[in-house]
Amino acid sequence: MSRFLGRTTTLIGRSKRIRVPGVPADFRVPPGWPSPTDKWIRDNALWQPPEGWTPVPSVTAAPSEWRYWVPNKLWAQTTGAYYASIAVWARLSNWCAALWLVAFVGAAFLGVSPMLRIIAWSAAAASIAFLVVHESLKARMSKKLLVQFAVVAQRGRQQRLTREYQHYVTVTT
Secondary structure, three states: OOEEEEEEEEOOEEEEEOOOOOEEEEEEEOOOOOOHHHHHHOOOOOOOOOOOOOOOOOOOOOOOOOOOEOOHHHHHHHHHHHHHHHHHHHHHHHHHHHHHHHHHHHHHHHHHHHHHHHHHHHHHHHHHHHHHHHHHHHHHHHHHHHHHHHHHHHHHHHHHHHHHHHHHHHHHH
């Protein structure tokens, strides 16, 4: 992992992940592509290039189904409200984990009784099950949010490019 002017670049497998401060997702650079600038990443945050698109003509297109954006720590901070409907699963997991801990500590002081063991193992199993449900729902919601944000990013990018072109035309004529 390297850091340059606040930007973090991480090599993962055959692709680089570039994290730019203030952007809630890291850009995954497809194999063979040049590293984009921080400005490009900010201007095109969460934009999903169409299949076959390349930043310069001399490079090959990204593999089909390439995942350009991966949520980072800022994603959780900026999208927390979207996950409010599934927070109950995390709370249930935490309560069951607390119950398991109480039963575990209680067994140390009260002796190991069969009922306490049943309560402890049931609470532990329920905690893990609730956590799996929460994380599965969260992953599904994150995927949908990335798609929705990509649509918004596409609109914003198109408007920006149109403005820039109109500015170019007025300056050059």
